[in-house]
Amino acid sequence: MRFAILGAGRIGIAHVSTLMAQTGVSELLVADLDPARARTAAESVGAASHGTIDDAFSFRPDGIVIAAPTPAHAELILRAVRAGIPTFCEKPLAESLASSVAVVEEVERHDVPVQIGFQRRFDAGYRAAKQALEAGDIGELRRLHLLTCDPTPPPAEYIPQSGGIYRDCHIHDFDILRWVTGREVVSVFATGTNRGAAFFGEAGDVDESAALLTLDDGTLATLQGSRYNGAGYDVRMELAGTLGNRSVGLDDRVPLTSAEPGVGFPAGTPWPNFQERFAAAYSAELAAFVSVAAGERPSPCTPREALEALYIAEAATLSRAEGRSVRLDEVRG
Numbered sequence: 001m002r003f004a005i006l007g008a009g010r011i012g013i014a015h016v017s018t019l020m021a022q023t024g025v026s027e028l029l030v031a032d033l034d035p036a037r038a039r040t041a042a043e044s045v046g047a048a049s050h051g052t053i054d055d056a057f058s059f060r061p062d063g064i065v066i067a068a069p070t071p072a073h074a075e076l077i078l079r080a081v082r083a084g085i086p087t088f089c090e091k092p093l094a095e096s097l098a099s100s101v102a103v104v105e106e107v108e109r110h111d112v113p114v115q116i117g118f119q120r121r122f123d124a125g126y127r128a129a130k131q132a133l134e135a136g137d138i139g140e141l142r143r144l145h146l147l148t149c150d151p152t153p154p155p156a157e158y159i160p161q162s163g164g165i166y167r168d169c170h171i172h173d174f175d176i177l178r179w180v181t182g183r184e185v186v187s188v189f190a191t192g193t194n195r196g197a198a199f200f201g202e203a204g205d206v207d208e209s210a211a212l213l214t215l216d217d218g219t220l221a222t223l224q225g226s227r228y229n230g231a232g233y234d235v236r237m238e239l240a241g242t243l244g245n246r247s248v249g250l251d252d253r254v255p256l257t258s259a260e261p262g263v264g265f266p267a268g269t270p271w272p273n274f275q276e277r278f279a280a281a282y283s284a285e286l287a288a289f290v291s292v293a294a295g296e297r298p299s300p301c302t303p304r305e306a307l308e309a310l311y312i313a314e315a316a317t318l319s320r321a322e323g324r325s326v327r328l329d330e331v332r333g
Contacts, residue, residue, distance in 0.1 A: 004056035008041035012067035033055035043287035063293030122284035126247035139243030149229035175309035232270025
């Protein structure tokens with residue numbers, strides 16, 4: 001099978017390496033608005049072909065992977081779908097809620113599979129937690145906590161175009177919350193503060209975040225985030241119920257230090273970033289897309305699923321701005 005990757009930045013290069021390692025992938029073209037950057041990216045990983053975005057479509061691939069900047073996502077998704085090409089796209093769908101809804105509606109008018117990149121769905125820990133909950137091993141879910149903390153902030157120039165911490169970072173928490181529990185969020189109360197670099201506040205964003213989410217069965221979920229977690233990259237999910245509990249991300253590399261005497265766990269080197277923490281999940285995610293492109297399975301994360309996570313992120317963003325609880329119905333309206 002032949003694939004094209006659109007976008008030769010950091011995540012694009014990572015996807016090139018991952019796709020080339022997949023069984024069934026025989027040829028790969030790396031495309032970028034800057035042909036020189038596409039060539040450099042292709043050569044760095046030994047890909048055979050490179051070119052422009054138009055070259056990628058002329059290549060007539062069996063599947064397209066979109067790793068371009070966010071402003072290009074909607075246009076590229078729709079161009080690929082209209083051409084009948086199975087498509088994988090990193091989140092988000094588009095730059096705004098309205099354009100995201102428009103993309104979903106058009107995609108659903110075509111019989112072309114589209115998979116959106118929420119790699120936590122393919123992480124072994126999250127999958128085990130979902131299975132335990134579904135099997136009844138946890139009992140009735142009573143408590144749920146999510147955590148996403150970066151060791152250092154993103155570049156200053158990235159923040160104004162990121163959409164804010166709830167749309168950019170915590171949208172992964174919102175997606176995995178829905179996926180693991182099988183429940184919907186009905187309301188959000190979110191807050192945040194800017195205690196770090198001034199560029200967060202200048203962009204209307206925060207670098208410390210917290211939220212309380214109510215699910216449709218009354219379960220309460222809490223969320224915390226930080227751009228300044230000096231111990232390392234910390235992403236976890238804790239579920240506790242009437243029979244047991246599960247903690248995702250509680251491995252030997254979790255950036256925690258016990259204050260209890262004689263406790264040596266964890267003993268490993270803390271995770272430095274999301275690429276290393278979720279390397280296996282990214283590989284499994286693209287392996288799934290190869291199967292989607294081959295017609296062997298449906299999309300494991302459709303644009304409609306991505307839109308549901310975005311609704312929660314929009315509600316959290318509005319809640320923080322207005323200092324009140326926001327129901328999801330408000331955002332959908």
